[in-house]
Amino acid sequence: MRPLTPRRIMAICGLLFAVLFVVVVIALRTGAYPISLRDIVTTLFREALGRRDDIPLEFWQVVFGLRLPRIALGIMVGAALATSGAGFQALLRNPLAEPYVLGVSSGAALGAMLSLMVAPHIVGVIQLGAFVGAAATTAAVYFLGRRGGQLDSATLLLAGIISASFLSAAIMFLGTTMSGRDQRGMAFWLMGDLATPPSFHPGWLFVVLLVTIGSIYTTSSDLNLILTGEQEARHLGVNVNRVKLVVYLAASLLTGLAVSVGGAIGYVGLLVPHAMRMMFGTDYRLLIPTSAIGGAIIIVVADTLARTVVAPTELPVGAMTALAGAPVFIYLMRRRVR
Amino acid sequence: MSAGAGNGATVAQRPMPFAVDSGLRLKVEQASYAYAATDRSAPKFTLGPTSFEAQQRELVAILGPNASGKSTLLKLLAGVLKPLSGRIEVDGQEVGDLDLRVRAQRIALVQQESELLFPLRVWEYVLQGRYPYGRRLRFESEEDCLLAGNALAQVGADELRDRWIDRLSGGEKQRVILARALAQQPALLLLDEPTQHLDIGGKVELLRRLRRLADENKYTVIVVTHELNLAAEFSDRVVLLHKGKSLRIGTPAEVYERDLLEDVFGAPLEVEMRASGRPRVILRGSH
Numbered sequence: 251m252r253p254l255t256p257r258r259i260m261a262i263c264g265l266l267f268a269v270l271f272v273v274v275v276i277a278l279r280t281g282a283y284p285i286s287l288r289d290i291v292t293t294l295f296r297e298a299l300g301r302r303d304d305i306p307l308e309f310w311q312v313v314f315g316l317r318l319p320r321i322a323l324g325i326m327v328g329a330a331l332a333t334s335g336a337g338f339q340a341l342l343r344n345p346l347a348e349p350y351v352l353g354v355s356s357g358a359a360l361g362a363m364l365s366l367m368v369a370p371h372i373v374g375v376i377q378l379g380a381f382v383g384a385a386a387t388t389a390a391v392y393f394l395g396r397r398g399g400q401l402d403s404a405t406l407l408l409a410g411i412i413s414a415s416f417l418s419a420a421i422m423f424l425g426t427t428m429s430g431r432d433q434r435g436m437a438f439w440l441m442g443d444l445a446t447p448p449s450f451h452p453g454w455l456f457v458v459l460l461v462t463i464g465s466i467y468t469t470s471s472d473l474n475l476i477l478t479g480e481q482e483a484r485h486l487g488v489n490v491n492r493v494k495l496v497v498y499l500a501a502s503l504l505t506g507l508a509v510s511v512g513g514a515i516g517y518v519g520l521l522v523p524h525a526m527r528m529m530f531g532t533d534y535r536l537l538i539p540t541s542a543i544g545g546a547i548i549i550v551v552a553d554t555l556a557r558t559v560v561a562p563t564e565l566p567v568g569a570m571t572a573l574a575g576a577p578v579f580i581y582l583m584r585r586r587v588r
Numbered sequence: 589m590s591a592g593a594g595n596g597a598t599v600a601q602r603p604m605p606f607a608v609d610s611g612l613r614l615k616v617e618q619a620s621y622a623y624a625a626t627d628r629s630a631p632k633f634t635l636g637p638t639s640f641e642a643q644q645r646e647l648v649a650i651l652g653p654n655a656s657g658k659s660t661l662l663k664l665l666a667g668v669l670k671p672l673s674g675r676i677e678v679d680g681q682e683v684g685d686l687d688l689r690v691r692a693q694r695i696a697l698v699q700q701e702s703e704l705l706f707p708l709r710v711w712e713y714v715l716q717g718r719y720p721y722g723r724r725l726r727f728e729s730e731e732d733c734l735l736a737g738n739a740l741a742q743v744g745a746d747e748l749r750d751r752w753i754d755r756l757s758g759g760e761k762q763r764v765i766l767a768r769a770l771a772q773q774p775a776l777l778l779l780d781e782p783t784q785h786l787d788i789g790g791k792v793e794l795l796r797r798l799r800r801l802a803d804e805n806k807y808t809v810i811v812v813t814h815e816l817n818l819a820a821e822f823s824d825r826v827v828l829l830h831k832g833k834s835l836r837i838g839t840p841a842e843v844y845e846r847d848l849l850e851d852v853f854g855a856p857l858e859v860e861m862r863a864s865g866r867p868r869v870i871l872r873g874s875h
Binding site for chain 2: 253254255256295339343344345378471474475477478483484485486487488489527532533535
């Protein structure tokens with residue numbers, strides 16, 4: 251018997267942070283303007299010491315003006331999507347649940363677009379709209395996915411797929427009516443794109459994400475029990491309704507925030523929690539933080555590939571995650587149905 | 589470590605906060621349950637007023653055919669449903685008033701297994717029984733591991749501890765589910781048709797184990813079943829339900845009457861009284 255300890259969580263998270271650091275350094279050097287490892291390190295070092303004058307201007311612009319903000323955004327979007335995927339899987343008791351597959355990302359994208367059209371000048375309105383869109387879609391899919399009072403796995407996924415295609419059609423329709431600086435391209439809303447930084451300071455996004463992921467984390471031992479059955483969890487003293495409400499709101503908010511700044515990037519919420527389960531087990535006290543860091547890693551890798559494999563053109567980052575995620579989805583579905 | 593390692597009996601030896609040595613543990617007073625009335629119909633009773641008591645070390649069988657209200661009664665005892673009228677008390681406290689986690693420390697309910705979403709090791713599953721005693725985030729202590737280990741030993745499932753739950757046989761799984769309930773250190777152990785997926789050997793073994801848990805470890809065990817002979821052999825008291833009414837409550841010898849059982853179960857039955865004083869039910873042949 252080897253129960254999970256805080257020390258083990260720290261060790262594993264430390265390891266994943268080290269991987270994330272390496273990935274970030276590689277992502278910083280890779281691109282149309284290659285920078286050597288040594289230059290990256292000296293640039294970062296000098297910036298940290300406040301000796302900005304010593305950094306050649308073009309280095310500074312590429313590293314701090316272009317690549318690092320994009321990487322930071324990717325880290326936040328990846329952490330949010332992977333955590334919300336793990337949350338949805340427990341909330342809906344379905345291993346294939348994921349914001350993109352369930353249509354929640356499309357709901358968030360539609361909500362963001364609508365709010366942008368109604369009140370484009372209010373700061374944070376896109377995020378609010380995306381959250382409302384995500385929450386409404388989750389609720390709709392939850393109720394459509396029930397059969398005979400019980401959540402049915404296949405019905406839930408079908409409800410999600412139908413919602414996703416309906417909402418994507420609505421997004422395409424709205425997209426044609428938008429113009430000018432509001433239109434960040436159809437690909438952004440349908441497949442995700444990290445090239446455009448948000449209009450507000452990313453520090454805010456970081457704080458809200460941290461609090462939201464933290465709120466899911468406080469329910470992690472309850473989620474462990476809910477995964478073995480809601481009734482059983484109730485008999486063991488879990489306040490199931492409260493836990494479900496927290497996870498529902500937090501996962502919707504995470505999806506909303508991620509989509510509002512990065513568009514609808516798919517399959518991260520599926521790929522990452524499953525990979526972490528395979529490596530470190532199913533305990534949510536470990537799964538939530540490892541998924542968050544793992545999500546950050548995978549988005550930084552996917553985005554680096556997206557901007558380099560067909561250079562000078564860029565692919566939407568969602569295309570990269572879908573290329574990896576769709577086969578995994580099929581594998582998991584077949585293994586489950588077998 | 590106060591609980592002695594390797595001693596399977598330690599799991600039950602917890603200080604009981606209420607008047608336990610008086611012996612009375614469960615008191616059901618005129619408890620009834622009905623689904624809410626709609627505009628057109630009166631409330632539909634699934635369980636009419638039922639009263640009975642259970643002492644420490646007693647094994648009570650709730651007997652009856654399908655749809656007789658057995659599971660409803662068990663859910664009332666577990667606090668999952670609130671009685672429409674009447675009271676249900678465990679150790680002198682009304683079940684409905686107990687905080688969720690306190691309730692889980694007093695009452696453990698073993699239901700038919702539900703589908704696991706992700707595979708778990710046996711020990712992880714049994715450790716979940718310690719949840720009601722934990723703090724925030726609930727990292728398990730050494731004592732929790734010891735108690736979970738004891739619970740596994742009590743059901744004879746020590747050697748299963750590192751196996752995956754979904755690779756166990758029906759009987760093994762049943763024992764592991766029981767071990768998780770024991771890890772809760774409850775006073776009252778409720779089991780909903782625990783013999784359903786077991787062969788005859790497994791059924792007898794389980795009932796023997798429950799009997800021993802009641803005798804040696806002071807549990808009050810309530811089992812819902814429709815196994816007439818197993819209930820007659822192992823229980824101290826039987827609650828016979830039929831169409832939502834409690835028809836008779838007493839020892840197996842008092843309850844097992846041929847006409848009554850034939851009427852309730854709708855089958856030609858013969859009741860024999862054995863030398864042990866416990867009845868035996870036989871299906872009467874048509875020729």
